Amino acid sequence: MSEFLDSFWATYSTLVLSLGVNALLALSIWLTLSCGLLSLANAAFMGIGAYAAALLTLQVDAPFAVALAGGAALPALVALLIGIPTLRLSGVYLAMATLGFGEVVRVAILNMEITGGPLGLNDIPLKTEWWHVGLALLLVLYVLARLRRSKIGRAFEAIKEDEIAARLMGIDVTASKLLAFTLGGAIAGLAGALNAHFTFFLSPREYGFENAVDILTMAVLGGTSNLAGPVVGAMILTLLPELLRSLKDFRLATNGLILVLVVLFMPKGIVDPLRWRGWQGWRVWCRNK
Amino acid sequence: MFEQQLINALSLGCVYALFALGFTLVFGVLGVINLSHGAVFMLGSYVALLLVGHLEWPLWLAMLAAALTSGVAGLLIDWLVLRPLRAREAPHLIPMIATIGVTILITSLMQGFFGAEVQRFPFGIVPEDSFNFLLPWQAADSEPLHVTLLQLMIVFISFTLMALLLFIMRRTQIGRALRAIAESPKAAYLLGIDVEGMFRLTSFVAAALGGIAGVLIGLSFNAISPFMGQPALHKGIAVIILGGMGDIRGALIGGLFLGLVEVMSVAYLSSDYRDAVSFGLLFLILLVRPSGLFGRVLERKA
Numbered sequence: 407m408s409e410f411l412d413s414f415w416a417t418y419s420t421l422v423l424s425l426g427v428n429a430l431l432a433l434s435i436w437l438t439l440s441c442g443l444l445s446l447a448n449a450a451f452m453g454i455g456a457y458a459a460a461l462l463t464l465q466v467d468a469p470f471a472v473a474l475a476g477g478a479a480l481p482a483l484v485a486l487l488i489g490i491p492t493l494r495l496s497g498v499y500l501a502m503a504t505l506g507f508g509e510v511v512r513v514a515i516l517n518m519e520i521t522g523g524p525l526g527l528n529d530i531p532l533k534t535e536w537w538h539v540g541l542a543l544l545l546v547l548y549v550l551a552r553l554r555r556s557k558i559g560r561a562f563e564a565i566k567e568d569e570i571a572a573r574l575m576g577i578d579v580t581a582s583k584l585l586a587f588t589l590g591g592a593i594a595g596l597a598g599a600l601n602a603h604f605t606f607f608l609s610p611r612e613y614g615f616e617n618a619v620d621i622l623t624m625a626v627l628g629g630t631s632n633l634a635g636p637v638v639g640a641m642i643l644t645l646l647p648e649l650l651r652s653l654k655d656f657r658l659a660t661n662g663l664i665l666v667l668v669v670l671f672m673p674k675g676i677v678d679p680l681r682w683r684g685w686q687g688w689r690v691w692c693r694n695k
Numbered sequence: 696m697f698e699q700q701l702i703n704a705l706s707l708g709c710v711y712a713l714f715a716l717g718f719t720l721v722f723g724v725l726g727v728i729n730l731s732h733g734a735v736f737m738l739g740s741y742v743a744l745l746l747v748g749h750l751e752w753p754l755w756l757a758m759l760a761a762a763l764t765s766g767v768a769g770l771l772i773d774w775l776v777l778r779p780l781r782a783r784e785a786p787h788l789i790p791m792i793a794t795i796g797v798t799i800l801i802t803s804l805m806q807g808f809f810g811a812e813v814q815r816f817p818f819g820i821v822p823e824d825s826f827n828f829l830l831p832w833q834a835a836d837s838e839p840l841h842v843t844l845l846q847l848m849i850v851f852i853s854f855t856l857m858a859l860l861l862f863i864m865r866r867t868q869i870g871r872a873l874r875a876i877a878e879s880p881k882a883a884y885l886l887g888i889d890v891e892g893m894f895r896l897t898s899f900v901a902a903a904l905g906g907i908a909g910v911l912i913g914l915s916f917n918a919i920s921p922f923m924g925q926p927a928l929h930k931g932i933a934v935i936i937l938g939g940m941g942d943i944r945g946a947l948i949g950g951l952f953l954g955l956v957e958v959m960s961v962a963y964l965s966s967d968y969r970d971a972v973s974f975g976l977l978f979l980i981l982l983v984r985p986s987g988l989f990g991r992v993l994e995r996k997a
Contacts, residue, residue, distance in 0.1 A: 659804050
């Protein structure tokens with residue numbers, strides 16, 4: 407049995423760890439979405455976190471915990487700084503501004519000396535164990551679940567539904583948005599830091615527009631009305647290409663097709679508690695659709 | 696050679712503008728950020744490549760066929776994906792994500808059928824002729840300016856199409872209908888405008904423009920791959936933000952401006968910083984003027 411486990415782990419450890427990291431990323435964008443912000447900067451925050459953590463490990467030989475903390479703190483700081491001017495924008499304009507920021511980060515990493523430029527960073531020691539990722543995921547889920555039911559979470563929801571009404575009720579809209587954006591940056595950075603310590607190497611190519619879109623896709627596919635949605639979405643989009651390996655070049659096509667079908671036929675994402683309740687009677691589900 | 700750089704910037708900017716034109720048209724009329732515009736663009740260049748390379752069609756005919764194919768693809772995307780979402784009145788994030796799915800689908804299908812590697816037009820297809828000339832104020836012994844036939848072709852096609860589109864939008868009944876829809880689809884519907892028909896027309900025209908831009912980019916860099924849509928999409932996004940979203944004039948000016956910034960940063964800084972300069976500038980402009988240089992933001996007051 408343990409032999410089987412060993413060989414299983416040898417083959418699939420990266421996949422299992424990726425599941426956790428992608429779930430964290432999907433949760434990071436869930437947080438900003440829950441405040442009504444469509445931010446496409448999470449891939450950039452992930453990149454900043456990954457590089458910060460890897461450099462802490464490589465250059466100053468920092469303990470893993472310190473590297474992870476640094477990997478979460480730096481993107482949070484950057485998010486705070488760029489959030490102050492950027493979050494005045496809303497809707498599509500915010501998405502575009504954060505996209506622009508993401509490109510700036512990618513090109514900056516590509517051209518800096520310390521990040522290794524286009525070659526990236528190599529020989530990052532393997533430090534991430536499965537339980538590190540599991541613990542981080544549980545911790546983030548716990549914090550977000552508590553946050554959701556707190557006064558701050560209610561404020562986020564109010565802002566998402568109607569920003570002006572929320573402001574009239576005395577909610578500090580700017581501070582709430584900044585909090586969601588910064589915390590989202592920290593979670594994405596943590597995911598990046600964990601990811602950096604099991605993939606051996608980092609390259610700036612992994613933190614571009616496509617990745618930002620992937621992260622958004624996971625959250626929307628799973629559903630953003632609750633915390634389970636982003637996790638399920640991340641699982642599906644991470645596992646699917648592996649399961650469909652036999653389709654070779656066509657396997658990403660199914661990702662695209664599933665995304666379109668889900669958006670068309672399951673408007674609230676795959677995890678939609680309302681629909682589950684409705685399964686007791688088909689009629690309710692049909693009506694919700 | 697500042698003047699030479701200006702010429703290069705003009706032809707690059709024209710293609711960006713042409714690409715962004717379809718993008719901004721869809722946003723203006725349908726209110727959707729159509730991220731599959733890059734995939735449709737890529738489709739156009741493949742169609743031209745196949746027709747010219749394998750069936751030996753003349754270039755102009757292939758370009759027409761590419762525009763038609765891309766247009767039909769845009770029509771299908773509208774009919775199969777965007778129309779059901781419209782009927783449901785989904786918030787505008789949703790159609791955007793659906794078009795991401797469409798992009799992934801088209802890109803990986805093309806990769807599956809034609810491979811991931813870069814393909815080129817066969818030798819002799821890309822117009823190689825060029826002209827050298829001096830501007831009146833230049834000294835007789837200075838280096839002459841260099842313009843290729845392809846560059847002239849790009850500028851001519853782009854400006855013709857843009858002028859045509861602007862004329863249609865400003866002077867014809869169709870244009871008036873489209874502008875009415877852009878203001879309010881419901882009001883336009885009540886006025887007896889065939890709103891769905893106009894949406895279909897817009898999707899077709901926008902995608903066809905994207906396809907033509909794809910052929911022109913494919914010709915000028917002579918490199919066609921399934922992934923060429925993505926960088927084009929980034930530029931398109933940058934252009935319509937610069938120019939103001941949904942604004943045709945803005946797409947033209949934004950496109951030329953982006954071409955200028957890129958060419959100048961390559962010429963006077965380094966090619967590594969091309970994207971950083973253009974997106975950094977974009978980021979800054981958004982901070983100062985969130986609605987772009989020419990756009991207007993409708994703000995709801997409490």
